[in-house]
Amino acid sequence: MxxxxxxxxxxxxxxxxxxxIEQYAADKMRxxxxxxxxxxxxxxRERWLTFxxxxxxxxxxxxDGRAVCAAYSAEKLxxxxxxxxxxxxxxxxxYLGEYLDACPAGVRHLLLYSRRKGNGASLRMSLFMDFWMERGVDILDLYHIDKRPVTEQC
Known part of the structure; x- marks a missing residue:
């Protein structure tokens, strides 16, 4: 989805x-x-703090996923x-593919995706979103919330 x-x-x-957004994300996390x-x-940084x-x-x-990758094998995590x-x-x-393969079957995962500050549409990001879809991870995209005048994003 x-x-x-x-x-x-x-x-x-x-x-x-x-x-x-914080309230919405917390509700979805539950x-x-x-x-x-x-x-x-x-x-x-504003969205990092919100999440x-x-x-x-x-x-x-x-x-931070990068730090976790360095500290744990996917299976151990x-x-x-x-x-x-x-x-x-x-x-x-x-790493995330190995992690998802090691997770118990039937567990529901969620990706919260924010496109602000250079995290928007690109071939690399499109392939990354395909990765999540192929693994059955639900994606909640904040595109319509983040789509606002540039003056508010800076």
Whole structure:
């Protein structure tokens, strides 16, 4: 499934919009029993913070996927107790494939995808999204929320 996120109410103020995204993300994190993957630009500190706060509100910690890749084998991470919430990017695709293969069958995973700050449409990102679709990971795309005047993104 690939769905585009719509907020329950309009939010013209960027800080209000981030608060609504945080609440939405936390609600979705509660719905899934598997790993929550967070795909955002490394330069988008505001969205990193939003997703970290959403993870904390559900009793989890969102971790940098690159650091986790260096610390754990994919199989060891899949068997680690507790839920994983990882910031991911296309450079991690091979590791993520091994990780998903090692996860128990029937577990539902979610990818929250933000296109802001250079994380938008490209061949590399298109292939990365295909990777998730092929593995049955649900994708929630914040495209319509993030599509706003450039002055608000800078």
């Amino acid at each position: 690939w769905d585009y996120v719509q907020l329950p109410q309009a939010a013209d103020d960027p800080s209000q919009r981030e608060k609504l 719905e899934y029993d598997g790993t929550i993957f967070l795909c955002i630009s490394r330069s988008d 970290r706060q959403a993870a904390q509100s559900v009793g989890c910690s969102a971790q 899949a068997k680690r107790p507790g839920r994983n919430m990882l910031f991911v990017d296309p450079s991690m695709q091979q």
